[in-house]
Amino acid sequence: MANAMEIYQLLPKTNCKKCGKSSCMAFAAALLSREKNLDECTPMLEEEKYSENYTKLKGLVSPAEQASETGMIVHEDRCIGCGNCVVACPVNVAEDPKGAGSGNAPTNERVILKVEDGVVRLSNVEDCRRFGENKRLCSGCIVTCPTKAIEFV
Amino acid sequence: MEREYHVCTGCALLCDDIELREEENKTIIDSACRKGVAWIKNCQHPLECTVDAKDATPQDAIEKAAEILKNAKKPLIFGMGNSSLKAQEKAIELAKKTNACIDDTSSFCQGPIVEAILNDKIKSCTLDEVRDKADIIVYWGCDPSNSHPRHLSKFSYFPRGKMRQRGWEEDRTAIAIDVRKSDTAIICEDNFYQIPPKADAEFAMALTEALSGKVPKVTFGIKPKEILELANILKKAEFGVIFAGLGVVYSMHDLSPMENLLEALNKKTDFHLMPMVGQYNMRGFNHLLFDKTGYINRVSFEGENIDHGPQCSVVEVLKEKKADAALIMGSDPLSSLPGSIAANLKEIPTIVIDPCKTFTSQIADVTIPAAVTGVECKGEAIRMDGVEIELKQMKESDKMADADILEKIMEAI
Numbered sequence: 336m337a338n339a340m341e342i343y344q345l346l347p348k349t350n351c352k353k354c355g356k357s358s359c360m361a362f363a364a365a366l367l368s369r370e371k372n373l374d375e376c377t378p379m380l381e382e383e384k385y386s387e388n389y390t391k392l393k394g395l396v397s398p399a400e401q402a403s404e405t406g407m408i409v410h411e412d413r414c415i416g417c418g419n420c421v422v423a424c425p426v427n428v429a430e431d432p433k434g435a436g437s438g439n440a441p442t443n444e445r446v447i448l449k450v451e452d453g454v455v456r457l458s459n460v461e462d463c464r465r466f467g468e469n470k471r472l473c474s475g476c477i478v479t480c481p482t483k484a485i486e487f488v
Numbered sequence: 489m490e491r492e493y494h495v496c497t498g499c500a501l502l503c504d505d506i507e508l509r510e511e512e513n514k515t516i517i518d519s520a521c522r523k524g525v526a527w528i529k530n531c532q533h534p535l536e537c538t539v540d541a542k543d544a545t546p547q548d549a550i551e552k553a554a555e556i557l558k559n560a561k562k563p564l565i566f567g568m569g570n571s572s573l574k575a576q577e578k579a580i581e582l583a584k585k586t587n588a589c590i591d592d593t594s595s596f597c598q599g600p601i602v603e604a605i606l607n608d609k610i611k612s613c614t615l616d617e618v619r620d621k622a623d624i625i626v627y628w629g630c631d632p633s634n635s636h637p638r639h640l641s642k643f644s645y646f647p648r649g650k651m652r653q654r655g656w657e658e659d660r661t662a663i664a665i666d667v668r669k670s671d672t673a674i675i676c677e678d679n680f681y682q683i684p685p686k687a688d689a690e691f692a693m694a695l696t697e698a699l700s701g702k703v704p705k706v707t708f709g710i711k712p713k714e715i716l717e718l719a720n721i722l723k724k725a726e727f728g729v730i731f732a733g734l735g736v737v738y739s740m741h742d743l744s745p746m747e748n749l750l751e752a753l754n755k756k757t758d759f760h761l762m763p764m765v766g767q768y769n770m771r772g773f774n775h776l777l778f779d780k781t782g783y784i785n786r787v788s789f790e791g792e793n794i795d796h797g798p799q800c801s802v803v804e805v806l807k808e809k810k811a812d813a814a815l816i817m818g819s820d821p822l823s824s825l826p827g828s829i830a831a832n833l834k835e836i837p838t839i840v841i842d843p844c845k846t847f848t849s850q851i852a853d854v855t856i857p858a859a860v861t862g863v864e865c866k867g868e869a870i871r872m873d874g875v876e877i878e879l880k881q882m883k884e885s886d887k888m889a890d891a892d893i894l895e896k897i898m899e900a901i
Contacts, residue, residue, distance in 0.1 A: 415521060415633070415634070416520065416522040416523075416524075416525065417521055417633060417638055418641035418642065419640055422641045422642075422646040422647055423646055428655070437619075438619065438641050438642040438647030439505045439519075440507055440518060440519040441519075442491075449518065450519055452525055453522030453523075453525035481634075481675055482633075
């Protein structure tokens, strides 16, 4: 996933405020957090000179559109279903210590990460520590992923 | 509701918590890794029953296979790593009956370690003990994150075990020793020791010296202080385990540096070694043959006599063109052996028993499709740690089990 500076470099950088943000940099940050979507930058849609950058930006921000409410993206092409994240997730450990928290199949439906068809899936997303206003930047699932298949935006 | 669990035969971990469920007319496999799912969902190109590359009935193919083996003076029976224990037992009986050479993939992979364990030269343990007790885990010359994807999460590093309740962050230390920074080495973070190729013996000897209080020296870029620090971590283990991969086996002339290291470690603490077996029942074949002959592989039967040694290995037998027929079961020597050696299979009548088409099946005179054990038929297998596991059937199939095919071939002979 791109960072805010990479996104900013491709925006018009005119600070026209048509998107409702005070600057193009603020719009870049809003795009990254999915508060805004790219088409709200009307100059990019309307002016021919930005069409190439628009295409590039579309490619950069489209992965974020797949993200869950917590901003989690699972890159299925990289996920090998090892289940490290499932065991390392503190919520899974608390909700299912003898199942998912011990490396086994989940024994109840309260877990938030589980492996289905060889790929990790998120459920009960509201229980993730990264959910909501009082979110904590928990990183158990990211740091234990050997293939860097999990990302938060 | 009681859950029904199955065993995945995708690798030698034999994960026993796999669940199947139907959703919108599709079967969803829960808890298996991607490797396991690919295995369970079966091959894209199933093997067809053929004789001389023409479609045949299973009965005709079995009769032709029996004829080939009966007419051969010195057949070769090879493979069995992906076969049930019962099929492996039948293959050994068939080898006796036909005066054949019998060998498996352990001949050029983890054989030396399994042999050392069965001969009590190396102390080993079970994966359940690792999960419950291990605090120091060394991944040496292996990358289980790719070869055995659930190794770290189900058995070795991440799970909470009986004596390791505080989790991987506090209770366990993972160490990687490898020639490259593998995905597993990334998980081990600072405890990664990069050594050059073929330096495993030198590093093991340096560690042994460090454990006995000497200043260790190596000819590559790891400083004595770093080796002493690693030795200190190892000797403080309550229950340590080294998972040895092909990197260790291929780089050491013999296993004595590793045996010496284990001996030195066990003077101070409790340390074990386990081979990272690939095929789901390779170790099963080694155990069975060891029980019957005292050798784990590379055996030639001449009536009641048994010959054993490198001359009976699949590589030497094919290279020296000693075999006049071959039965390949659940293996693909044309993919795994050097092309110049495996190509000699083309010159002799070859029978392939496998669920899927392989390179070897394409040059075979007789091909007989078999059910995948643990998926399309039940059976038993021995896990990479030597524990016998029962395999249930997951789905219906009209294919014969590999053991039944061998039984019928023996009857026809």
